[in-house]
Amino acid sequence: MLNQPSQPDASGPPDSGPWSVTNPFLQGPFEPLFNEIVVRDLEIVGKVPVELDGSLYRASSNQHARPESPEKFHWFDGDGMVHAFRIRDGKVSYCNRFVETDGLKLERAAGRPLYNGIYGATGKAQRDLPPGSPMIKSVANINVIALAGRVLAMHEVDSFYWHLDPDNLDTLGKFDFDGRFNSMLTAHPHFDPATNEMLAYGLNYQEMFVECMSFSPAGRVTSHVKTDMPIKAFVHDFIFTENYYIFFFGPLRVDPYGKDTVIQGNGALSFEADSPGRVLLIHRKSGAVKWLETRSFTCDHYLNAYELGDKVIVDATVTDTMIPGAHVNAAEFFPFPLVNEPSPFSGPQLWRLTIDLARDSVSTDRIGEFGAEFVRPNEGVMGRKHRYGYMAGTHAPAPDNRGFNCLIKHDYETGRTQFQHLCSAYEMLPGEPIYVARQDATAEDDGWILAVWYDPRRNASELVILAAQDFDGEPIARIKLDHRVPPGFHGNWIPRSAVR
Numbered sequence: 001m002l003n004q005p006s007q008p009d010a011s012g013p014p015d016s017g018p019w020s021v022t023n024p025f026l027q028g029p030f031e032p033l034f035n036e037i038v039v040r041d042l043e044i045v046g047k048v049p050v051e052l053d054g055s056l057y058r059a060s061s062n063q064h065a066r067p068e069s070p071e072k073f074h075w076f077d078g079d080g081m082v083h084a085f086r087i088r089d090g091k092v093s094y095c096n097r098f099v100e101t102d103g104l105k106l107e108r109a110a111g112r113p114l115y116n117g118i119y120g121a122t123g124k125a126q127r128d129l130p131p132g133s134p135m136i137k138s139v140a141n142i143n144v145i146a147l148a149g150r151v152l153a154m155h156e157v158d159s160f161y162w163h164l165d166p167d168n169l170d171t172l173g174k175f176d177f178d179g180r181f182n183s184m185l186t187a188h189p190h191f192d193p194a195t196n197e198m199l200a201y202g203l204n205y206q207e208m209f210v211e212c213m214s215f216s217p218a219g220r221v222t223s224h225v226k227t228d229m230p231i232k233a234f235v236h237d238f239i240f241t242e243n244y245y246i247f248f249f250g251p252l253r254v255d256p257y258g259k260d261t262v263i264q265g266n267g268a269l270s271f272e273a274d275s276p277g278r279v280l281l282i283h284r285k286s287g288a289v290k291w292l293e294t295r296s297f298t299c300d301h302y303l304n305a306y307e308l309g310d311k312v313i314v315d316a317t318v319t320d321t322m323i324p325g326a327h328v329n330a331a332e333f334f335p336f337p338l339v340n341e342p343s344p345f346s347g348p349q350l351w352r353l354t355i356d357l358a359r360d361s362v363s364t365d366r367i368g369e370f371g372a373e374f375v376r377p378n379e380g381v382m383g384r385k386h387r388y389g390y391m392a393g394t395h396a397p398a399p400d401n402r403g404f405n406c407l408i409k410h411d412y413e414t415g416r417t418q419f420q421h422l423c424s425a426y427e428m429l430p431g432e433p434i435y436v437a438r439q440d441a442t443a444e445d446d447g448w449i450l451a452v453w454y455d456p457r458r459n460a461s462e463l464v465i466l467a468a469q470d471f472d473g474e475p476i477a478r479i480k481l482d483h484r485v486p487p488g489f490h491g492n493w494i495p496r497s498a499v500r
């Protein structure tokens with residue numbers, strides 16, 4: 001197994017160390033990983049369930065070359081690197097690879113960065129690009145899913161996903177649904193277990209529409225509805241029920257392909273002062289649309305939603321707008337890991353949103369006093385009433401805490417919340433928890449939680465498996481790497497049988 005000291009590439013400074021000593025997105029756990037590694041038999045403390053046969057794929061933000069303005073670099077703009085933990089017969093192997101996007105290949109060929117970040121505003125106009133180059137750099141760092149027997153990595157500004165080799169993570173090409181969609185496809189498709197479909201949406205900010213679609217397990221389009229969109233809202237996720245696609249449009253606006261945004265170094269995000277929140281419900285079959293207004297907040301990620309009579313219950317993580325008219329930049333929008341106060345936004349929180357379709361109203365309730373993000377359910381209950389939610393969180397933080405320090409399980413039936421800190425001596429940093437159901441499970445939480453944690457004392461990460469029914473107990477397995485997995489965004493457990 002290789003130890004993994006971080007070394008800048010040729011475009012970095014001559015000495016080792018982070019590219020910036022002031023930008024938190026380039027330091028500590030966030031410092032990029034440069035090597036692509038294969039480890040065949042990882043050290044395991046505990047016992048990996050033999051029922052697990054597949055891979056945990058994780059997308060991370062991992063900038064490949066020193067940014068021209070390191071102090072302006074934003075976490076959301078790092079190149080996509082996929083990490084795969086392959087589990088079989090109680091053993092675990094690992095590999096990681098960059099997603100070979102068009103932008104990454106162009107910059108490698110040029111030997112220097114060519115693109116501005118979508119979120120990090122440098123204030124400098126983007127360089128001239130070779131003819132035929134994508135206008136902005138899409139980095140495929142958000143998520144990894146399985147569809148049509150393929151492993152797909154993705155950003156959210158493309159009309160395609162990236163097809164990866166499930167074993168060695170080679171980038172095989174673009175998976176573009178035969179060019180059917182003229183929109184930026186979401187990096188948050190969701191699986192509906194009731195219909196055995198994958199649901200997704202696309203946004204088009206030139207023609208101003210949102211389209212929603214469903215796919216069969218083979219990747220065939222099974223439904224497609226479309227409606228006008230009055231504003232260029234920043235929409236990163238959606239949720240669904242038996243009958244509806246549901247979107248919350250907050251105060252943030254985004255225009256990645258705008259003439260005056262990314263290519264001018266201004267970043268894609270802007271803030272519409274005093275904007276109301278808007279809720280959009282699109283009927284899954286008829287395409288009928290209903291708009292509601294609510295107060296201003298941004299729904300970041302959704303746990304689940306379901307219908308209850310005339311009401312729709314939505315559980316989500318929300319960033320609240322604390323200072324509606326304030327100047328905004330992307331770092332303030334997502335205030336991890338380091339943003340100087342005051343920010344115009346709260347940290348991410350767990351909320352329940354209740355949409356009353358009879359009264360055309362929306363009510364909001366915060367759950368708990370902890371910080372919460374990267375919520376995930378048992379996906380076998382999505383679209384129907386759920387009992388449990390799992391998330392990364394901040395609970396009882398140390399004075400110098402700058403991010404998540406625990407995983408959280410919330411029981412919506414009893415109101416009980418459990419916290420898993422993993423270590424009592426110091427804070428470790430967990431990523432998104434992925435629920436994997438046990439075969440023939442007898443309860444909604446009869447399964448495992450898989451998450452990658454960063455250990456600052458080792459400057460290394462580990463995959464930790466918890467029994468979901470003993471959430472705050474001892475892990476059943478800790479699988480150790482000798483290097484860090486830079487914190488990223490999302491991933492999924494993909495059973496061996498789901499890919500070909």
Ligand SMILES: [Fe+2]
Nearest residue numbers: 236301489490
């Ligand atoms: Fe996300």
